[in-house]
Amino acid sequence: MYHKKRTSKSIVLYTTILCLICPLLRVNAIIPWLQESFIEDPDDPLFKDNTLIDLPPVLPPDQITDDNRSLDPYNLSVPQYVIDACPLVQLYSEERYWPSDITDYIRHFHLEDDLGNILSKNLTSLNDLKENYKHKNGSCPSEELFMISNEDFSKDPPWVLGHQPEYGTGHIKSGPAVLILVDKGNGWVDAYWFYFYPFNWGPFIMGYGPWGNHMGDWEHSLVRFYKGVPKFLWMSAHSSGSAYQFSAIEKIKKLKRVSGKLTNEVIGRPLIFSARGTHANYASVGQHAHDVPFYFMPLSDFTDRGPMWDPALNFYSYRYDGEKVEAMNEKAREIGESWLHFAGRWGDKQLPAKDPRQKWCPVQWKYIDGPRGPLFKHLDRTSLCPSFKWWNFWRGCPARRLIKKAEGLDAEKNDLVGDNCGVLLYKIRPVWLRALLRIFTWRGTLCFVMDYFTG
Numbered sequence: 001m002y003h004k005k006r007t008s009k010s011i012v013l014y015t016t017i018l019c020l021i022c023p024l025l026r027v028n029a030i031i032p033w034l035q036e037s038f039i040e041d042p043d044d045p046l047f048k049d050n051t052l053i054d055l056p057p058v059l060p061p062d063q064i065t066d067d068n069r070s071l072d073p074y075n076l077s078v079p080q081y082v083i084d085a086c087p088l089v090q091l092y093s094e095e096r097y098w099p100s101d102i103t104d105y106i107r108h109f110h111l112e113d114d115l116g117n118i119l120s121k122n123l124t125s126l127n128d129l130k131e132n133y134k135h136k137n138g139s140c141p142s143e144e145l146f147m148i149s150n151e152d153f154s155k156d157p158p159w160v161l162g163h164q165p166e167y168g169t170g171h172i173k174s175g176p177a178v179l180i181l182v183d184k185g186n187g188w189v190d191a192y193w194f195y196f197y198p199f200n201w202g203p204f205i206m207g208y209g210p211w212g213n214h215m216g217d218w219e220h221s222l223v224r225f226y227k228g229v230p231k232f233l234w235m236s237a238h239s240s241g242s243a244y245q246f247s248a249i250e251k252i253k254k255l256k257r258v259s260g261k262l263t264n265e266v267i268g269r270p271l272i273f274s275a276r277g278t279h280a281n282y283a284s285v286g287q288h289a290h291d292v293p294f295y296f297m298p299l300s301d302f303t304d305r306g307p308m309w310d311p312a313l314n315f316y317s318y319r320y321d322g323e324k325v326e327a328m329n330e331k332a333r334e335i336g337e338s339w340l341h342f343a344g345r346w347g348d349k350q351l352p353a354k355d356p357r358q359k360w361c362p363v364q365w366k367y368i369d370g371p372r373g374p375l376f377k378h379l380d381r382t383s384l385c386p387s388f389k390w391w392n393f394w395r396g397c398p399a400r401r402l403i404k405k406a407e408g409l410d411a412e413k414n415d416l417v418g419d420n421c422g423v424l425l426y427k428i429r430p431v432w433l434r435a436l437l438r439i440f441t442w443r444g445t446l447c448f449v450m451d452y453f454t455g
Contacts, residue, residue, distance in 0.1 A: 055226065056186035058382040061322030068185040070227075071319070076328045078317050080258065082181065082191045085223050085230040086312035088170065088252055088269050089195060092276040093306030097199040097217075098162030099175035102126065103335060105198055105216070108159055109147040111344070119145060126335045129342035145344035147370065153199065153215055153348070154357050154367075160198045160215075170310030176331065177311035181319045182379050187227040193311055194220045194374045201277030202364070203290050205299055210277065211364040215347030218371050219279045221272060222384065232399050234384040235272050235281035236377075237301070238290065242283065243384040243399045245455075246270065249283060250403065257312065274309075275301035286406025304410055322380050345370040400455035 059068065071079075091098070103126060111120040111133070119133050119140060133140045153160055163174045178194040197219070202212035222234040223246070230246040251268030272281045275288065280301050282288050290299040316335065317328040325337040347370020351358040359366040378386035385397035405411060428434035 056188075058188045058224075059185035060380045060382055061182060061184075061320070062380070064183050064185045064321070069183050070185060070187050070189050071181065071183045076319065076326060078179065078181070078328055079189075079228065081225060081228040081230070082179070082189075082223070083312050084256060084267050085191070085225070085246070085270065086179075086310075087193060087221050087223070087233070087235075087272045088254075089281075089309040089311065090271060090273045090303070091165070091306045091309055092274060092302065093304050095274075095276060095306065096156075096161065097197055097201055097277065097279075098164050099172055099177075099195060099309065100159070100162040100198045101174045101176055102178075102196055102339075104159065104174065105196070106147065108150055108157075110150060111145050112148045112349070113140060113144050114146070114349070122150065123147070126339035129339040131338070131341040131343065141343065142341075143343035145342075146349045147216065147344065147346055148348050149215060162198050165307045165309040167307070169313065170308045171313040172309060173314065175309075175314065177315040178374055179311075179315050179317040179328075180325075180374060180379060181317070181328070183319075183321065184224075184382065189225045189228075190379070191223045191225065192220055192374070192377070192379060193223070193315075194218055194377075195274075195279065195309075195311065197279050200279065202366075203278060203299055203301065205361060205363070208361070209366075211361055211366055212278075212368055213366060214368050214370050216345070216370040217279055218346065218373060218377070219274070219281060220374070220377060221281060223270070224384065230270075232384055233270055233272075235283070237275075237280035237282065237288075238278065240387070240389060241281070241385065242404065243397050244283060244403070245399045245401055248401055248403055248455075252308075254310075273303035273305075275303050282406065283403045284406045284412065286411030287408030288406050300408075302408075302410070303406065320375070320379055325375070340373060340375050342373060343376060344372070346373055347371065396452075398452065398455055402455060404451070 106123045106126060106129070109123050110118060111123070112118050117135075119135065120128060123129070129142075131142055133142060133145070151157055163172050165172045165175075175196075178196070180192045180194065182190045182192065184190050195218075197217040198215070200212070200214045200217035202210040202214075204210055219236050221236065222232075223230050224232040224234075232243060233246050233249055234243045235241050249270040249272070252271050253266050254269045256263045256265040256267045272283060273285060274281055278290075278301055280288075280290075282301065282303050285303050285305060288301040288303065290301050314331075315329075316332040318332055318337065318340065319326045319328055325340050327333040327337055348367070350365060350369045351367040353360065355367075357367065383395065383397045384399060388395050388397075428437060
């Protein structure tokens with residue numbers, strides 16, 4: 001008994017040491033992963049005998065020709081495989097700001113430039129949003145404009161609160177998603193699902209806040225297909241996000257819909273979790289570090305299994321070739337395409353310091369600028385990631401093979417899943433030694449590096 005217990009501790013200790021030096025041992029493996037990451041999946045039909053078959057490259061829209069395109073240019077119907085792989089969004093159970101319809105949202109705004117000059121009085125429809133505007137001194141590009149609310153948004157008027165999904169179906173009648181398909185050539189197709197919320201309620205820092213609030217909140221996920229098979233899923237979270245192999249994401253069994261009608265076929269739909277207030281997207285339940293590379297308790301997002309939203313039940317769909325936008329369904333044709341070229345901000349300009357509603361903390365203001373719209377989220381990207389942090393100088397975006405588990409009391413984890421280094425530390429004794437090792441591994445940079453390269 002004593003020998004068995006000692007052996008178990010030794011295994012844990014040796015494994016922990018390997019965990020610390022693992023990034024150094026994988027130097028030769030790092031270089032290929034600095035490029036667009038296609039990680040082996042032995043259950044994937046594209047792989048045989050655990051050897052990765054060379055897949056054709058993902059191309060930007062400006063390199064698509066008749067010889068390499070993946071979508072039929074004359075067929076404007078949404079492929080069935082895109083609907084089948086549409087992510088289900090698990091909203092937070094105590095969410096205050098739910099999804100909404102952009103056609104209702106804009107009626108509460110007018111357009112101003114950076115100096116406060118009004119270029120367009122009360123907006124009445126999405127047709128009022130354009131790429132350029134006429135000004136008394138000439139033309140004004142929309143990228144210099146802000147949508148300014150006509151009433152005090154800080155008092156939570158009803159239109160700011162959005163709409164909850166219908167229980168059981170996940171349908172939001174007054175909250176259509178926006179689907180944009182982009183042909184990436186050689187069999188690759190990107191399906192961008194955009195989720196619009198009227199208000200972003202920012203995070204609290206050590207119980208004080210919220211900070212980084214703004215009107216209008218565009219979040220999105222990307223499902224990347226190869227010859228109609230979903231291979232990867234990327235989900236937005238603040239200024240970054242996370243990429244996964246599609247097979248790694250949790251699936252929910254749902255009846256398949258064809259042309260909006262239910263069939264008897266059961267399929268697995270991917271599930272993502274929308275964080276409280278910020279609507280950042282994650283792949284697991286619990287507490288998530290907010291826009292930092294590893295666990296940081298004072299600044300966190302929170303997800304749980306609240307109401308489920310099914311964007312596939314109500315959406316505007318478009319196709320984008322890098323320049324031209326084409327409506328693909330009747331709902332999109334009704335509202336047109338010009339609004340997508342509006343390059344301005346979908347919310348108020350950051351409130352000035354003298355405004356009584358504005359407050360400041362050492363890292364953030366309470367109210368900041370609204371975001372830009374869907375076409376300005378790097379839809380022409382070949383990497384899964386739209387942008388990269390300053391420290392990611394090699395611009396790598398590996399797709400994870402395992403779900404990155406959350407922290408906190410609400411996290412769902414066991415000894416077989418979770419952050420790689422963290423799992424190895426559960427049985428370390430004494431407690432002070434485990435806490436010390438966590439500083440250098442699970443909650444520190446070394447584990448972040450290893451986790452980045454192993455997924």
